Structures are given as C-alpha cells and as structure tokens.
Amino acid sequence: MNNQQRIEILTSYQDNPMVHPLTCGNNSLHNLVPIEENKKVILKCLECDYTQLLDDKFIKLLRDLDKVQREMIEWFKNKVKELNNENTINS
Numbered sequence: 001m002n003n004q005q006r007i008e009i010l011t012s013y014q015d016n017p018m019v020h021p022l023t024c025g026n027n028s029l030h031n032l033v034p035i036e037e038n039k040k041v042i043l044k045c046l047e048c049d050y051t052q053l054l055d056d057k058f059i060k061l062l063r064d065l066d067k068v069q070r071e072m073i074e075w076f077k078n079k080v081k082e083l084n085n086e087n088t089i090n091s
C-alpha cells in the first residue's frame, strides 16, 4: 500500500455517512483529515493540530468497513426502489 492509496482510503472513510468518522482527540466535533507528513500518512485536526497515527492493519480495517457500508447503502437503495416498483404495480 502506498501513501496515495492510504489517503484515498482514509478520505473515502471520513466522507462515508454510514460510519462514524475518526475525530480529534481533543474535541470530537473536530474532523480529522489525512495528510502526508515526513513520508507517513497521518490524520490531522485542522483546528487544533491534534494528530493521529495509523498503522496499515487499521487502515485496511477502515477500507473494509467503508467498502461494506457503501455496498450496504447501494443494496438498501436498490431494495427500496424494487419495493416501490412492486407497490406501484400492485396498487
């Protein structure tokens, strides 16, 4: 995994409305953004300089969580559409 991929995974996770985003250790209302610093990807609070280090094992877990949750949203939307269509036909 390279830093570009790490940043993509973390950005996608932090933007996913179905998961709880990783937030600042000083104030949970502050959002963290992935940035590259000294050749390592970290999460940084833009409001108070809090930083969170992440190992690859954790980043892979976030990638899987993000993926599964996004698939669930799609599945759910399709299912609702399907049910709506059925209801329209039957009514």
Ligand SMILES: [Zn+2]
Pocket: 024, 025, 026, 027, 030, 045, 046, 047, 048, 049, 050
């Ligand atoms: Zn903060």
